[in-house]
Amino acid sequence: MRVAVLTGGTHVHVALREGERELLRETLPAGAPGATVAAVADRVAGHRPDVLGLASFGPIDVDPASPTRGHLRATPKPGWNDFPLGPELARALGVAAWAVDTDVNAAARAEAAHGGETALAYVTVGTGVGVGWVHQGRTARAPDHPEAGHLPGDPADPFRGVCTFHGACVEGLVSGPALRARSGGDPAALSDDDPLWDWVARDLAHLVHAVMLLVPVERVILGGGVPEARPFLGGLVEARARALAGAYRRIPEGLVGPPRVTRPDLEGAFLLADEARAW
Ligand SMILES: [Zn+2]
CATH class of the missing domain: 3.30.420.40 (ATPase, nucleotide binding domain)
Known part of the structure; x- marks a missing residue:
């Protein structure tokens, strides 16, 4: 049992x-x-x-x-x-x-097992930003687990960031608490065409681009409360990541998508x- x-x-x-x-x-x-x-x-x-x-x-x-x-x-x-x-x-x-x-490595394992991907990243955007990474059914656990949510966001983002450790890392820029600070209220009240969402997509695109340079994956699952409430973010993030990657690192169609499990x-x-x- x-x-x-x-x-x-x-x-x-x-x-x-x-x-x-x-x-x-x-x-x-x-x-x-x-x-x-x-x-x-x-x-x-x-x-x-x-x-x-x-x-x-x-x-x-x-x-x-x-x-x-x-x-x-x-x-x-x-x-x-x-x-x-x-x-x-x-x-x-x-x-x-x-x-x-x-939790994010576990989610990456389940998603890769479901989809049959050899390499997959699971990005969650909620209270924090976390990144799980699985390769051939295994996750990186020694000497430590990835902490890619603390990679830098878009250097052009004007927000100073709320991460206690890094300020304007991706978590400091787009997590739930960051969105509350940026919007000066409840981010749930923002409309889908608020310009804030483009900054969120840009910051997450820097994260996805960095992941693709370091540990290329077949799929990036974008989960957590923020993308769940704003499902259009996945497409925006993918498009922004593709623009960042240019001709150097191919960002395939459908790289970024919602959880399937x-x-x-x-x-x-x-x-x-x-x-x-x-x-
Ligand atoms: Zn940080």
Whole structure:
């Protein structure tokens, strides 16, 4: 029996499968870390999962050989700094084996498994900006996971950015909090033809272009709350990325598209549970 746990900024998702049959799927609020682990274990009580797949927000140690595997790192989320999330969950759930990856790497795994791509990037734009990358079914986990959401955005973007660490990185320019700061209110109230969306597309195009130069992929999935609410962004980002790439790096038609898997980050956590079983 596999248990999949997905930890996000405000919520934790937990699901159980025996073979392909789903026995449980619940969403819990993410409070203090110890209480959150206890709440997950409480929901799973009565079942006996043997493997755990954990997909977590980062930064988190995902190096399979690291003594602090599954420990969170410097996170702005209060109380979660350095919390040994993976080991604590594994202990509370009583599983024999577990595997951990970032939420975006997990989503990239599920999307590539679904679409059969050899190389794929999953970009999420919501509370933060994250990039997962998968190549031949594997993600980069050692010595560390990618943090491409903190690459620079369009140098012509006049906004100063809100990232605590970098100011005008892509996350600092186009995440939910950045859009609130830029629009001076609720970005949901902006019309689709507001000029802000073109800056968002330009900043994300710099990210996609950088990904294509460094680790070429067959597909870029653009997920998360912002593109979900503004589905036209995918086409704009692709067009802007193509203009940036010029003749040097081909940006194929249809490179950027929406997720094809429902809740791909949680599906990816199940793939991690399979991986844990194989070890
Ligand atoms: Zn940053």
